[in-house]
Every structure is written in C-alpha cells, then in structure tokens.
Amino acid sequence: MNLLNHEVILGLFRDYYLLFVMCLFLGAFVMTYYLIPKVLWVSREKNLMAEVVGRSAHCTETPSFGGVAFYITLIMVLALIQSLRLNYVGSHLIGAITILFMVGLKDDLVISTARVKLFGQIAAACFLVFSPEMHLSNLHGFWGFYEIPEILGLFLTTFLIIALINAYNLIDGIDGLAALVGIVICTTYAAIFFISEKPYFVLISVSLGGILSAFLRFNYSRGQRKIFMGDSGSLIVGLVLAFLSIKLLVMTPSLPMMRNGFSPANRLLFLACILFIPVFDTLRVILLRLMKGDSPFSADKEHAHHILLDLGLSHKKAGIFLAFLNILVISIFWYFSSMLSNVWLTFLVAAMYGGIFLLFYILKKKSILSLEIREAKDLRTKNEYESSHVAQKTEDRSPETEEESSQETEYRSPETEGERSHVIMHNGLGQGIKVGRPKNIQGSKFKGQKKMKG
Numbered sequence: 081m082n083l084l085n086h087e088v089i090l091g092l093f094r095d096y097y098l099l100f101v102m103c104l105f106l107g108a109f110v111m112t113y114y115l116i117p118k119v120l121w122v123s124r125e126k127n128l129m130a131e132v133v134g135r136s137a138h139c140t141e142t143p144s145f146g147g148v149a150f151y152i153t154l155i156m157v158l159a160l161i162q163s164l165r166l167n168y169v170g171s172h173l174i175g176a177i178t179i180l181f182m183v184g185l186k187d188d189l190v191i192s193t194a195r196v197k198l199f200g201q202i203a204a205a206c207f208l209v210f211s212p213e214m215h216l217s218n219l220h221g222f223w224g225f226y227e228i229p230e231i232l233g234l235f236l237t238t239f240l241i242i243a244l245i246n247a248y249n250l251i252d253g254i255d256g257l258a259a260l261v262g263i264v265i266c267t268t269y270a271a272i273f274f275i276s277e278k279p280y281f282v283l284i285s286v287s288l289g290g291i292l293s294a295f296l297r298f299n300y301s302r303g304q305r306k307i308f309m310g311d312s313g314s315l316i317v318g319l320v321l322a323f324l325s326i327k328l329l330v331m332t333p334s335l336p337m338m339r340n341g342f343s344p345a346n347r348l349l350f351l352a353c354i355l356f357i358p359v360f361d362t363l364r365v366i367l368l369r370l371m372k373g374d375s376p377f378s379a380d381k382e383h384a385h386h387i388l389l390d391l392g393l394s395h396k397k398a399g400i401f402l403a404f405l406n407i408l409v410i411s412i413f414w415y416f417s418s419m420l421s422n423v424w425l426t427f428l429v430a431a432m433y434g435g436i437f438l439l440f441y442i443l444k445k446k447s448i449l450s451l452e453i454r455e456a457k458d459l460r461t462k463n464e465y466e467s468s469h470v471a472q473k474t475e476d477r478s479p480e481t482e483e484e485s486s487q488e489t490e491y492r493s494p495e496t497e498g499e500r501s502h503v504i505m506h507n508g509l510g511q512g513i514k515v516g517r518p519k520n521i522q523g524s525k526f527k528g529q530k531k532m533k534g
Contacts, residue, residue: 187310266288276337
C-alpha cells in the first residue's frame with residue numbers, strides 16, 4: 081500500500097475520519113517537538129539570540145526562531161492535506177505563509193521597518209482575498225445587511241486579515257500566552273468546522289493546535305531549551321488564524337450549525353468572541369495611547385499581560401488566566417446565541433468588552449499601587465540592611481585595630497594635624513622630646529644651618 085497515493089490517503093481519510101484527524105494532530109506535534117531542538121542548537125551555535133531590552137518580559141538572552149519549526153511543519157502538513165484534493169485554497173495559503181515567514185524571519189535576524197512588515201502583510205493577504213474560496217459577498221442579515229459590493233468585501237477581508245495578524249503578534253509578550261490563546265481559538269474553529277462538515281478546515285485547525293501544543297513545552301522551559309516563536313512564528317500563526325476566521329465568515333450557512341442555534345447573522349459577533357483576547361487587547365492599548373496623545377503604534381507596557389505581571393502573577397498564571405477569559409467569553413456567547421436576537425447579542429458582546437475593559441482599568445490601578453508598595457518595601461529593606469551592615473562592622477572592630485587607631489592619633493604628623501601646636505618625637509634612646517611645631521619647615525632648616533656656622 082503506497083501511503084503517498086492520492087486514492088489511498090483519501091480512502092483512509094473517509095474510512096477513519098476521526099482517527100485521521102487525531103493522527104494529523106499527533107504528527108504535527110511530534111514534528112514540531114523534533115524540529116525545535118535543532119533550531120535551538122543552530123541558534124546557540126551562531127549566537128542568534130533575542131536581546132533583553134527595556135520592555136522585555138525575559139531577563140536572559142533567548143533564541144526567537146520557533147517560527148522556523150512552525151513553517152516547516154505547516155508546509156509538510158499542507159502538502160499532505162492538499163493530496164486529499166478536498167480544497168484548492170491550500171496552494172494560496174502556502175504562498176501567503178511563505179511571504180510572511182520571510183518577513184518575520186528578517187525581523188528576527190535584523191529589525192525590519194513597519195513599512196516592510198505592512199507591505200509583506202498586504203502581499204500575503206492578496207493571496208487569500210483573491211482566492212475564490214475566500215470572497216466575502218454576504219453578511220447574512222447582520223444588522224439587516226445581506227449582499228454587499230464585491231469591492232467592499234475585498235476591503236473588509238484584507239483589513240480583517242492584516243488586523244488579526246498584528247493583533248495576534250501583539251499578544252506574544254510573555255511565555256505561553258500566544259500559544260495558549262492560539263490553542264483555544266484553533267479548538268473552537270475545529271469544533272465549528274467539524275459540526276459544519278468542513279473537513280479540510282478541521283485538519284488545518286487541529287494541525288496548528290498540535291504545533292502550538294508542542295511549542296508550549298519549550299516556551300515554558302527555564303533552561304537551555306527555552307525558545308520564543310518570534311515574529312516568524314507569530315505572523316504565520318496569526319495569518320492561519322485569520323484564514324480560518326475569514327472562512328467562517330464566507331462559508332455557506334450550515335444546517336447542523338443552525339440546528340444548534342447558531343444563526344449566520346451572528347457570525348461577526350461570534351468572531352469577536354472567538355478572537356476576544358487579541359482583539360480586546362489591541363483595541364484597549366490603541367485607545368489608551370490615543371487618550372494619552374501618543375501614536376497608536378508606539379510601544380508601551382499597557383497590555384493586559386503586563387498588568388497581570390505587575391500584580392505579581394507568573395507568566396504561566398497570566399497566560400492561563402487570559403486563555404480562560406477567552407473561553408469564558410466564547411461560552412457565554414454560545415449559550416445566549418440561541419436565546420437572543422442579533423441586536424441583543426450585539427449589546428451582550430459590547431457589554432462583555434466594556435465590562436472586561438473596566439476590570440482591567442481597576443486591575444491597572446491596583447497594579448500601580450502594588451508596585452509603589454513593593455518599591456517602598458524594597459527601599460526600606462535596603463536601608464535596614466545597610467544600617468545593620470554598618471553597625472555590625474563597628475561592633476566587629478578588634479582591640480588591636482582600636483589600639484593601632486589610638487597610636488596613629490598620638491603620633492600623627494604635624495603636616496596632617498594642623499590644630500596641634502607641638503609633636504612628640506623620640507630620640508635614639510627611646511625618650512620623648514617635646515618640640516614646637518615649626519611654622520615653616522624650609523625656614524627652620526635655613527636657621528639651623530646659619531646657627532651652626534656661627
């Protein structure tokens with residue numbers, strides 16, 4: 081049996097669908113787990129490390145080329161899936177991934193400008209938006225809108241792809257956060273496409289989930305095995321998530337999904353909940369920067385994960401908290417989607433965004449107070465340590481040291497003790513002779529010489 085034969089692979093897929101999906105997940109996991117140590121070795125041999133800067137959440141130089149393992153695994157998986165001939169959009173996806181991988185890899189090696197990144201993202205988006213599978217032409221009744229002009233659909237699709245790529249890139253600030261949120265999103269998409277009977281997109285979702293699951297093991301490591309996904313990783317993961325998001329918007333209404341209470345008119349709202357953490361965090365920091373009068377693209381430490389770190393949470397706890405928050409928002413929307421109309425669901429989503437914005441506003445105030453208390457405590461501890469150290473040195477002075485100090489005071493030279501009018505000098509017999517302090521040493525020598533001559 082030739083496993084590379086199209087008919088054989090397709091037969092296995094149809095006969096053992098769930099088993100095929102599980103094997104693909106495990107295959108992506110194992111391949112990524114195998115490749116990352118190779119990438120780590122090359123990075124350390126060539127000293128390709130992410131430097132520690134002012135905004136860095138890490139304190140040691142760490143390789144940031146996890147995206148290399150992501151790219152190789154994704155291309156291999158897509159090549160296998162394409163052999164099933166379930167869909168031809170995968171060829172366009174491979175082209176888009178390759179462009180963004182090169183842009184991200186260049187930024188990981190030598191910092192790229194924002195213009196170069198944007199140009200690469202637009203080029204990658206064009207591979208998808210002009211694909212027949214990805215045309216957005218109908219909103220299915222969202223706020224009463226149905227058919228939309230083709231040019232508007234192209235603009236909205238391009239905007240969503242670029243926005244989601246950058247939103248996902250922005251949350252890659254602490255260990256595990258981007259991977260955990262990506263796993264939550266991939267799992268949700270896999271469930272939706274499975275119910276909607278879209279096997280091609282199920283396979284892509286579980287493959288990306290397997291890649292991110294393997295990466296977590298190394299991203300959480302504290303030793304020589306630690307690695308970041310880097311821009312080469314976050315950009316291509318963001319692109320694949322954007323690809324799956326656009327597919328959710330453009331696919332024809334699914335009867336199984338509608339039987340579960342999921343109306344096609346609510347797709348945009350559901351998308352806002354699935355992508356809650358990347359979208360919420362991006363909107364929040366942009367709004368705060370504009371309120372301060374700063375550029376929306378300026379770097380700062382206003383992200384949600386920075387607030388949680390300032391409150392004393394570890395990277396792992398902060399990432400789990402935000403991933404759980406994403407799951408909570410998705411669950412609330414899914415529960416009420418069969419009960420509320422499109423308008424009321426809009427208010428529900430707006431209320432969740434507003435409520436969590438208020439939550440992080442309160443947490444930010446608390447984190448500032450916590451930092452001030454921590455700094456004051458550190459300063460007090462430092463002062464107490466210095467005081468006790470000085471007192472200990474004073475107590476530990478030996479009698480010999482004190483005796484030497486008194487002798488130095490008794491036999492201090494006239495040049496260094498200006499307030500003394502005389503000094504004690506010793507002759508050869510050890511008898512002390514008091515002599516007056518000379519006012520001028522050179523003058524005294526001159527007078528002594530003159531007297532001897534007389």
